[in-house]
Amino acid sequence: MSWLKYTLKRLLMLIPVIICVTFILYVILSFAPGNVAWQILGEDATQEQIAQLEAEMGLDQPLLVRYGKYMLGVCRLDFGTSWFGGEDIAKLFLGRLPFTLLVAVLSILFAVALGCPLGIGSAIKQYSLMDYGVSFVAMLLTSMPAFWLGTMCQILFCLTLKWLPVSGVGTWKHYVLPSVILGANTLASMIRMSRTSLLDVIRQDYIRTARAKGASEWKVIMHHAMRNSLIPIVTQIGITFAGVIAGAVVTENIFAIPGVGVLLINAVKARDVPIVMGTVIFVTIIVGMINLVVDIVCALIDPRIDFAS
Numbered sequence: 001m002s003w004l005k006y007t008l009k010r011l012l013m014l015i016p017v018i019i020c021v022t023f024i025l026y027v028i029l030s031f032a033p034g035n036v037a038w039q040i041l042g043e044d045a046t047q048e049q050i051a052q053l054e055a056e057m058g059l060d061q062p063l064l065v066r067y068g069k070y071m072l073g074v075c076r077l078d079f080g081t082s083w084f085g086g087e088d089i090a091k092l093f094l095g096r097l098p099f100t101l102l103v104a105v106l107s108i109l110f111a112v113a114l115g116c117p118l119g120i121g122s123a124i125k126q127y128s129l130m131d132y133g134v135s136f137v138a139m140l141l142t143s144m145p146a147f148w149l150g151t152m153c154q155i156l157f158c159l160t161l162k163w164l165p166v167s168g169v170g171t172w173k174h175y176v177l178p179s180v181i182l183g184a185n186t187l188a189s190m191i192r193m194s195r196t197s198l199l200d201v202i203r204q205d206y207i208r209t210a211r212a213k214g215a216s217e218w219k220v221i222m223h224h225a226m227r228n229s230l231i232p233i234v235t236q237i238g239i240t241f242a243g244v245i246a247g248a249v250v251t252e253n254i255f256a257i258p259g260v261g262v263l264l265i266n267a268v269k270a271r272d273v274p275i276v277m278g279t280v281i282f283v284t285i286i287v288g289m290i291n292l293v294v295d296i297v298c299a300l301i302d303p304r305i306d307f308a309s
Contacts, residue, residue, distance in 0.1 A: 007292065014288045019071070021284055022277060026067050029273050036271050040084060057083065074281065080274035082267075089278035093260065097282075099169060100259035103251065104244045106175055107183030112237060115190025122191070123198035124221065134191060141188035150181040150254040167256035174255075182251045186240045193236040197229040204228075231298050238294030242287040 037053040038045060054060050058069065073080060079089035122134040157177060158166040164173050201207065202225050210220050249261035256262075260279060267275035 007296075010288070010292045010295070014285065017288065018281055018284050022071070022281060023067060025280055026070070026273070026277065027063065029271065029276060030063055030066075032271060034271060036083060036273075039271065070277065079278040079281070082275050083272050084270055085272075089274050092263065092275065093279055093282050096258060096260045096263045099257050100245060100248050100252070100261060103175060103178050103182055103248060103257060103259065104241065106179035107186060107244055108237065108241050110179055111183040111186035111190050111240070115187045116194045116233065119191040119194030120198055120221075120226075123195045123202070126199065134195075138188040138191040141184045144184065146181055146185065146250045147254060149184060150177070150251060153177055153181060154254070167254075169257055174257075178251050178255045178257060181254070182244055182248060186244060189236060189240055190233070194229070194233050197232040198225060201225045201229040234297050235294055238290050242290050245283060245286065 035050065037050045037057065037059065041049055041053060051060070058066055061069075070080070077090070079093075081088055082092065118134050118137075122131045125131055154166055154177070157163050164177055165171075168174055198221075202221070207220060207225055210224050211217075215224075245260075248259060249265055251257070252259045252261035253265060260283070264276065264279045266272075267279065
């Protein structure tokens, strides 16, 4: 039952994280320039109308009181409604989440399926032509910003070659370029991590002992080295998956995907505080759950990891 206690402990640790993140964000949004009530009512609104709307929205109350009331609503699973559209925040987020998760999962699958074999092959053939070529590709992908790479790929594959649609969602072709662009930087990190991790393992004494006993190179790599090198790789996958969800903001805007990233950017521009706060809370919970799953998977891979520690 140690894993159950560990899971409950990690879930409880999410509470102070959510409180700290939301409070800092709420303070920043509250001190941002501009008047939300004036933006909602328009330029022709009178001071009386603005004051009345601020009272209805609770904007005339102290900051801590407003934040406390909002968090009490969150405890009741009431994330409020949009100030501008009137939509329920939970329904709005859950309606956008599948698009973001689909692109994120596809990008991770692309990066892992291509990056791990390349990194492992690069480690096995260290200082070879393959090693130098793979390292060059990893550095190249790391140095290219997503917005620039996405724009160049749109020009080449969508406008010039007309192989793929430029933007939007609908068919599987709409998700090819966004997944590749979003996974490009992750691919580079997976190459570097899998290469470094395997190199660290194959230099250990027990690997030399296995070779000295006459074990084949294939058995040494696959049976002895691979499993022990998986923990940093799995950890990196979890970290990058959390980063991919955050990085989806750029990709979704480039390819006009109606996901969480576009929702968050538009809400920040409009100062729609309930949408921003709700989105950040949901994303924080998702990232925390991903980290929890990664820790459990690492413990299953390496029995030496103790949940009670």
